[in-house]
Amino acid sequence: ERHFKMYLILFTMLCSLSFHFTFFLVNSVLVKADNVCELLGKFNLPALVADSDITIGGLFPIHFRVIEPNLSFQAAPELSRCEGLNFRAFRWVQTMIFTIDEINRDPRLLPNITLGYRIFDSCDTHFQALRAALTINNGQEASVTDYDCAPSMYAVIGDSGSTQSIVVTRLLGLFGIPLVSYFSTCACLSDKQEYPTFLRTVPSDYYQVRALAQLVKYFGWTWVGTIAGDDDYGHYGIQMFSEQVKTFGVCIAFSEIIPKVNSKKKVVEIVEMIEKSRAKVILVFAVEQDMELIVKEAIRQNITGVQWIASEAWVTSALLSSQDNSILIGTLGFALRRAEISGLQEFLHKVHPFKAPQNPIVTEFWETLFHCYLGNDTSQSKPSCTGLEDLKTHENIYSDVSQLRVSYSVYKGVYAVAHALHHLFACQPGQELIVNDTCPNTVNIEPWQLLHHLKRIKFTDSFGNEILFDPNGDPIPSYDLLNWQRKVDSSTQYETVGRYGSALGSYHELHVYGQSIVWNSGKKKVPQSLCSVNCLSGTRKAAREGQPICCFDCIPCADGEIMQCIKCDLDYWSNSQNNQCILKEIEFLSFGDAIGISLATIALLGTGLTITIAAVFTHYRTTPVVRANNSELSFLILFSLALCFMCSLIFIGQPSVWSCSLCNTLSGVSFALCVSCILAKTIVVLMAFKATGPNTNTMKWFGPMQQRAFILLCTCIQISICVSWLITSPPLPVKNTTYQSGKIILECAIGSVKAFAVVLGYVFVLSSLCLVLAYFARKLPDNFNEAKFITFSMLIFFAVWITFIPAYVSTPGKYTVAVEIFAILSSSFGLLLCIFAPKCYIILFKPERNTKNKSCETL
Structure with a gap:
């Protein structure tokens, strides 16, 4: 820590010495010796000078470039030379002189005070601008006696380039001299911590x-x-x-x-x-x-x-x-x-080398403009200038006042300094005080005092434009x-x-x-400048790896997206051009579909066949075949099968709350009733065989009343399961958009998978018992092979519903409903045909077998 403090103190001392050395170097351009101030060195820069009560400096790029001498230092370096006269910048110079002349003639602005100027060429380079700034600040007279040094410089108008202004304002800022630029636009110059004495009449x-x-x-x-x-x-x-x-x-x-x-x-x-x-x-x-x-x-x-x-540097x-x-x-x-600017063109036309014979800038301007030579050097290839050349008849950038933009900025800058000086000299106690509640000494004012007023000026120029500076020294x-x-x-x-x-x-x-x-x-058409052409409607941008975001490829939008691949709402889908969202096609198994018509027709045929068989059994109810097969159970089976055929029609059509609630529950109850009856019939066959011996009363334990009670019990169990299902989580109609993206599948959600599984499982249990008992009774000498046909029907029933489960899970959309209807119809036809077709065949086509004797023979 002690070493750190020592280094810090040493660093502070070095910074202080560096600052004082710089300050001494700049201010010691004039050295006192025997009451005479002499310049340490001279730049001999050409200038336009008119000293007066108050002198304003000016820096302009009168030339385009500077030619630097040989800097080997083996001999005294020659002075640098500028070349390439800038007529536009020379017009800016004359605008400054014109503005000062206009102010001096205005009795209301700075009365009894005359402004002068010292204008130097910065050659559009920062080092030449620095030389000019040193010369402006100290003058370039060889020597001055009695300390009557160069007139005080209160402000400088310039420079055009931002780099030049940065260099110059850093130097002039050491002395508090304000630099008012007419064309330095770098935003960096708005930093008042870095450039506190810089202002400008051009926007940042x-x-x-x-x-x-x-x-x-x-x-x-x-x-x-x-x-x-x-x-x-x-x-x-x-x-x-x-x-x-x-x-x-x-x-x-x-x-x-x-x-x-x-x-x-x-x-x-x-x-x-x-x-x-x-x-x-x-x-x-x-x-x-x-x-x-x-x-x-x-x-x-x-x-x-x-x-x-x-x-803006080259737009005009x-x-x-x-x-x-x-x-x-x-x-x-x-x-x-x-x-x-009124009167400026006439002023520009008055410039003449004979009015300033010793000024090399005006001389060069005249010689360059008229391609002649002023002087007595006969070796020149150019003709001699007569002095009668007329600027009015010579069209040139210099005399073109149609685009006075930077010139107007120069004009405003000079007026801003003049108004600040006016406020400074017109100070009254209590108004614009500087320090200690007193006005500044107008006999010996300081540049920083002018800067104080310059930052606060606000006036309207002769064109009606308001001139002021914001806290950053920038104009409006x-x-x-x-x-x-x-x-x-x-x-x-x-x-x-x-x-x-x-x-x-x-x-x-x-x-x-x-x-x-x-x-x-x-051309009249707006040109395009794109790395990639805008994607058409229905495509989206895909960034190219390693390239800016403006470079991309156009990839077609996925289905269901439009324009720039914006997803459509849930019930909408994109059209074929992917430029519009349209309502999705609503799909369900309707009576108008071919498959719907086919299934409905089959269901009606099944119902009709069931009714026909019931009619046959009713007509031949007194015959041995009908009587031997427990006609009551047969009619219950036919009734339940008719329900199975009819409930399949509920699956077809637009799903609703009532249809969704009925279709699965009604089919479950119907099959439970049907299988319960078949199970009871199978039990009757077994009981009948055991009751063939003498003195047996087995059938009294499973007589008609017991059979009815058994069927009612088995059916009520299924009904209670379905009621619980409807109460807790009933099947409801839903819009399914996952199977087919472009369609809405209207279907019945089963609500509770467990309840649906219990309903099917219960029917499976009843069917399994029936199959087992029928299998055991298949070889018994039953009437007309009843047990054998029950076995076949149960095998068909199981085959249908076992294949139903994977088909139901894997089939999409409306075909899921078709699979379930097909399973119901197939199993119903299997039961109907296996159990009743043989009996109808005997009744209708083999009446000779429909006798009591034949019935007894089978026993």
């Missing part, structure tokens, strides 16, 4: 990214490629965009970086990636110089059919739109709100959605086709005028 990329993400969502693009410049602006922008669109289900097809160091190979690879990808919507979050590299290579490779989405780029870049027609992007977000369209003269124009932001009363509202948009290559 946070809002631009939200707008771009909503645009992608609006048009249904789910497969988007991204390209970023190799700087903070590009990196942060693409990172935020990727996070935003992910919430909308959009996938990034590829993400490439445009190198700042011109790499032909890398640019070629990026364009080849664009050509190979299925993504037809490409977002480029970069500055215009980076985008120019991509466009040139895309033209060389003849890339077409790409819908470009521009970040005259550098790109002025060229014959037909591949960019249809480009969409969000731009800052524009304004028409507001964008125009621009579309690059080809005019009749083949030039490119930026057509406003939508809005986003506060202009619609909400920071997050997007409104698109869809019919006004011209798409890539001049």
Whole structure:
């Protein structure tokens, strides 16, 4: 712990020394020696300077790039040089000068105070911007006597690039000097812990990214490629965009970086990636110089059919739109709100090198614009400039004021500083006090005092727009959605086709005028950008392994699912196209089915046959055959068999509560009655044989009364079982959807499996007793072989019901009912034919055997 504290103290001391050394290094650019301040070194940066009461700094990318000297340090390094004049940025410079001039002429704003400026070129690079910031802060005079050093710098307008602004604001923040950017949009700069002195008059990329993400969502693009410049602006922008669109289900097809160091190979690879990808919507979050590299290579490779989405850094780029870049027609992007600044164009036309003969920036501007040379060097191949060249007759990006968006942002930034200074100087006791309830010393104000007021300003500019900063130093977000369209003269124009932001009363509202948009290559149809085509109705998405969720295969939906494989409700099923749920077909064994008709016909035939036999027995009731077979039991058997045939009809038709309750219970009672009668008949046969001896009275123990009591008892047992079944868990009609998914099987649920098993089991017990007794009595000299036929009938009965159980369990749907009906009919016919057919045969066809003598012979 003691060592840790020691290391902590040492680390704190090192941090403190580092900070003081940095502070000393920056502030010691001027060194005192013999009452003279001398610069340790000079950058000799070209500048536009007009010192006055209060000087405002300016940083602009007047050139595209910087050429660094040899830094081997074997000799004194040469000064760095910038090249590639940026006419658009030079217009921004002149807009700042114009705005300061307009403020100085306004008697209501900063009366009796004149603003001056010191504007330097950042060359669109962070290290050159840092050099310019040091020069702005300290001046670049060789020496100043009596400590009359450079005028105090209270605020700086700049820079355009986010990376440059990050570097500059870290430096200026050490002195509390506010940096008001007109085009640095990186969301990272909203962090006031990191950049407390940074403000801007352009919305943060946070809002631009939200707008771009909503645009992608609006048009249904789910497969988007991204390209970023190799700087903070590009990196942060693409990172935020990727996070935003992910919430909308959009996938990034590829993400490439445009190198700042011109790499032909890398640019070629990026364009080849664009050509190979299925993504037809490409977002480029970069500055215009980076985008120019991509466009040139895309033209060389003849890339077409790409819908470009521009970040605000190049969406109004005259550098790109002025060229014959037909591949960019249809480009969409969000731009800052524009304004028409009165008097600016006339001011721009007044710029002339003879008015600033010693200023190399103005000289270079004139020479580059008119392709001539100012000077006496006869070795130049260019013609000499006459000074009579007229900016009014020369169309150029510089003098084009039709799209004053960034220029308007510069305009607002200068006015914001002016209003903050006005509030500072107009301080009254009790209003906007800084410390100790006193107003600041206006003779020697500090930059941090200006920053205090700058964060709190709120005013309406000459265009009716409200200017203010939120706690993060950001303005109210507001964008125009621009579309690059080809005019009749083949030039490119930026057509406003939508809005986003506060202009619609909400920071997050997007409104698109869809019919006004011209798409890539001049088409009117919204392009598609999908990794996989949307699945048709009746299919579903199946993710591809190792690929984003936007890439999928379409698999047909299973039966019972529609649209995107949404399951239909329980009573519904999908149609053949899987695009609509329709009511399931309701199925049950009806009287209209062929099998239903067949079974009903057989049941009626069985009933009719039973009635016919009963009629025969009634007609011949006095004959020996009928009398010898206990006609009472025979009629009971016929009655029970008729019930069996008739109850099978209850199974047919739409199940209801009463039909479900009756079908199984009535058939169970009917069979119990039938088998009880047959069992009684079998017992009678056995008793009759034993009663043939002399002096035996066995039959008195099983006479007619005992037989009736026995049958009643056996039947009542079955009735009590069925009543208990109906009370505790009765069979009920149900909709069965498991057998056939596309159909609803209406059937009777048995309610209690145990009760159903007991009913069948009881009949099985009675049948088993009957079979055993009949088997023992089969060879007895019974009347007309009664026991033998009972044995045959019981064997058929058992065969039917033993095969019934597996068939009943395995048969699906309405055929389950058919199996049960078939079992009832088969067993009923078996009993009817085996027991009564032989007797009817004798009665009807062998009457000679239907005599008392023949009956006695069999005994």
